[in-house]
Amino acid sequence: MNITEQEFEQFCRYLEQACGILLAKHKQYLVESRLGKILQEGEYKSLGDLVNTLSRPGNSELKEAVINAMTTNETLWFRDNHPYEILKNIILPELAESRSGQRLKIWSAACSTGQEPYSISMIIDEFKKVNSGVFRLGEEITATDICTRVLEKARAAEYEMLALGRGLSQERLKQFFEPGKNEAWSLKKEIKSRVRFRELNLLGLYTGIGPCDIVFCRNVLIYFSTERKRDILQKIHKTLRPGGFLLLGASESVADLNDLYEMIHCRPGIIYRAK
Structure with a gap:
């Protein structure tokens, strides 16, 4: 999947608006690895196509799947003690x-x-x-x-x-x-x-x-x-x-x-x- 700079910026704006997460410019690889399955299974032509679909009403399950994929869930017991x-x-x-x-x-x-x-x-x-x-x-x-x-x-x-x-x-x-x-x-x-x-x-x-x-x-x-x-x-x-x-x-x-x-x-x- 080839992501253009414009598509990446478009997705970053969507993600911050949806859940507050800020993605740095060098995190494009993260989007490619975490959303690859969603893009493939949904047969989206591009990341921009996915963002456009997310922006339309009635796509709560897709939105949930994207946020689940992009959320960092690093955790451990008694962290920092x-x-x-x-x-x-x-x-x-x-x-x-x-x-x-x-x-x-x-x-x-x-x-x-x-x-x-x-x-x-x-x-x-x-x-x-x-x-x-x-x-x-x-x-x-x-x-x-x-x-x-x-x-x-x-x-x-x-x-x-x-x-x-x-x-x-x-x-x-x-x-x-x-x-x-x-x-x-x-x-x-x-x-x-x-x-x-x-x-x-x-x-x-x-x-x-x-x-x-x-x-x-x-x-x-x-x-x-x-x-x-x-x-x-x-x-x-x-x-x-x-x-x-x-x-x-x-x-x-x-x-x-x-x-x-x-x-x-x-x-x-x-x-x-x-x-």
Whole structure:
């Protein structure tokens, strides 16, 4: 498939408008590799032909397939480790004391195949075992992603050893998983039951999200323009309770939104408290 510069730019504009993802000029190879099957099966003459079809009303399934193909779903268990240590040693102890009479609500944005929200659930389980009686009204983790394909995998909560080996210790594997079908491992019910998954585009409305005590939005803002990042962070703030916590990726920040968020240095790591 030969993609002209004009067609590539046309597709980049469509993709950013549809889901916010910014594609760099040198990423043309990514479009060729990820959309090749869709172009072939749909018998589209060119990438421009595909974009023109996407732009017409009534092509929601095609749009979903294209977004699924172009979404980067890089994830692993307990990614970067220190955010989860901060969660266990700083955030949960504070919330256990200040909001003991409320249900703990957490949002995992851009959750991919479920490793992040399930890692959060494991941390909660470990915290509750050494702090009996906390969060008596329970915990609820809402996990969202724009990609329907990864959400199906996340809901199944079954992982092969290759995926489990990325960040999950043998101790936690034995504690939180049990042997499943076809050499896969199934997450135990008590960890899985805290998490509910739903489709959500970060560019759209956050209906039904919040009020949250904690929001994980890690390693996703890097794919958006400065203007869209700002808009997303403002909308996330509206989902947080006053004093709630936001955790971003290591290379991400709230930029100049100091009127909305207070930066907290945890050494290692930085978290943000909603004002």
